[in-house]
Amino acid sequence: MKLLYQLNAAFAMLLIIIMSVTAFFIYTLLLDMLIKDEQQELQENGEFLLNIMYEEESVPTGPLLASLIGNDDFRVLFFDPEHNDILFSTLPKDIAKQWSQVFEKDEPHKTLWKSGEDTYVTTKIPYQYNGKFYLLIMATPLEELRSLQSVFAIRMIVIFIIGIFVAVLFSYILTNRLITPLSQLKREVKKVKNRQFDAIERIHAEGEIGEVEQSVFEMAKELERYIETQKQFFQNASHELKTPLMTIQGYAEGVKDGVFKGEAADRSLDVIVKESERLKKIVNEIILLAKLDSEEGIYTRDFVQLSELVEQTRERLLPVANDYHVSMEINILEDATLQLDQEKVLQALINIGGNGIRHAHQAVTLTTYKQRHSYVIEVADDGEGIAEDLLPQLFHRFVKGKSGETGLGLAISRAIIERTGGTIRVYNREEGGAVFEVRLPL
Template sequence: MKLQTQITIAFTTLLVIIMSVVSVMIYSLILDVLIQNEREQLQEKGDLIKQFLWSEVSVNNLAQLIGDDSLQLFLYDQNTDNVMLSTLPKELIDYWLENYDVSDEDQRLWKAGNERYVVSIIPIYPNLLDQQLILVTPLDDLQEVQRNFFNRLIFIFLIGIGIISVLSHFLTKRLVTPLTKLKYQLKKIEKRKFDDLERVHASGEMKEVEQSVYDMANELSRYIQSQHHFFQNASHELKTPLMTIQGYAEGIRDGVFEDEASDRGLDVIVAEISRLKKIINEMILLAKLDSEENIYDEENVPVANLIHSTIDRALPLANEKQVRLTYYIDTDANIAVDKEKLLQAMMNVVSNGIRHANGKVIIRAFQENKSLKITVADDGKGIDEALMPKLFQRFMKGKSGETGLGLAISRAIVERSNGTITAGRSELGGALFTITFKSE
């Protein structure tokens, strides 16, 4: 069953239930109102009758005077236990006098067999004589009025339910139509037809859902493209050293390389194998960072401790490249991270800066806008603008890059640490890497 039909049925069912409850309440309330209204009318007639009761007017003439031929009443004297005036059968009056207290003015209904009567008891001379004028009206007459009124009310309710159901159908259709269109767009995403995606016009929360789906499709498209580039670049990066190893190995086996040439060939083979091993290890680490949860062990690490450990590891490379390594720590904050993993990410960034610097690399740690920031700046040539959007992708490397996986690993580690890493141009003229963590 379609969602539109389900919503319409659910809404209509809820409406019918509410209308049914309201109808039952109104049905009961109508009778109460009619009884109260009838008692008030009987009271008015009784007050009028009291003015003529002791005159020379007969009961029939009295009924004509008040304009009601169906007037049902009797006058009862409690002192003499005598019915002085009556338009009702004697058996009926005797039954009531036997079973009801005629002095109780608060009574609303009397019964006689299967019939009920609305009652109004009016003292003739309060506090003087125990004489009561009792006027009655059969409840069946009021119930007939109740049924007629209720039937009309039900008819109006049915018309209202029909109109509201039609309106709910069109309103639901307006709500569900964007969902239906969105479903077709999701089918295109499922089939990876990203170029055929169309925007769906919607409003409110549905617009937010549509925007999320569209952003997801773009991200998925970028991810699939990056995977294609990854496999292409990975095959190239692995193929090059393998071909070198194969060439030297076959040359040594066939006697093409002898003596010093053979030794140089073996040195190249060992170097290429080491490079291959490093690439494979970094690829395995990236795969684990993307898929395994238990690879990341968090602990509270002082930022100063992290910076000092990075400096200790990077100093030999800086001395080799004759680069001055400077650091400034303006915070004593702690961060919940895997220290070894984040240290590896820092080393990738810092060593990248050392390789590209002319003579200076500066590391800073400070608080800014409720965030902890670690920056690594160098005075080299900076990052090529064309390379900037793809800088953190796998196997993207500059002229002096090694495997092209270092910055990709750094980004994966930083993001697993609930942080972000960005690249730009530093005040020194070279590259600026900024790692940001939200402070608690």
């Protein structure tokens, strides 16, 4: 069942239950209210009759009461309790006779009196005239009140039915307005599931649904970028792996078939070894990237001195710098103790520093300082800088410059720094050369 119908069915069922319970209690209490009101009205009418007789100072007789009652549909019994003398009655004779014998002026009065199969709502009013006591009994059949109760109950049921219908109608309209964006959102989520990113459409919604819609849209865009990146990654990975494999295969077949002999065969074997090492390096870096993206336990945080980390980077890169005839300089403006994975961050800095060495003319400088809520490590070279069109993609996988190796080093560095909670960016200096800026949290 659709959510729209489920919500409306649940609301209608809840409304029916509430209305039914309310109607039951109202119906139950209604008869008591009618009896109480009727007794009060009988009391007022009886007192009104007796007041008129008292004001006229007349002997209470049947004809006088009959003239006062007129055409009013009263059940009246007026009698002398001492002599059981009935002066006036509009009740059936047997009931009038029975009541004249059982009613006493000092007796506690009962609201309901049953005579045979009939039950009456009664009130007893004493009256004194010329030293004699009389009793006026006003009565109404309970069946008449039950008839009123039934009429009221029918009207109440009709009103409740109309109210339920109107409430369910409004509920359907409001729920439909609420569910429609959800249905549209469900359709768009299916497009995300089927990777139909170009067919995704924005929906107009407010409140929490609007926030969910915005999150779904952003998730779809991010997923699209991720899938596109993965496609590009596998294409580049296959290309990078294919090149050394083809080289290895070519030289191996040449040696096998006798194309390369003597020194040529030795050089071929050297090429095979170098390409195998290059292939191994690419595979190891791909595995490392996968671990950095997925595994939480790969990071082991510890307290590390920033100056010590920079000095270790210099020591590791010094042999490479000597090969390129480039000097390594350190400038510690501010030192600090940070909590991070020393080996992983050291690897990131080595990748960045090695990239700077390959492009530097004379020197690579490592500078540390504090800025706002982070510590900055700058790795600057004095080379020609990075091509402007390459800057936005420099940290992407398999993106290489002129003298790049696997195209994975800077991607690994970015993954490590971001998993540490920091950021990394690169820009060109006006005086020449590139600057890699690594920000680490306090």
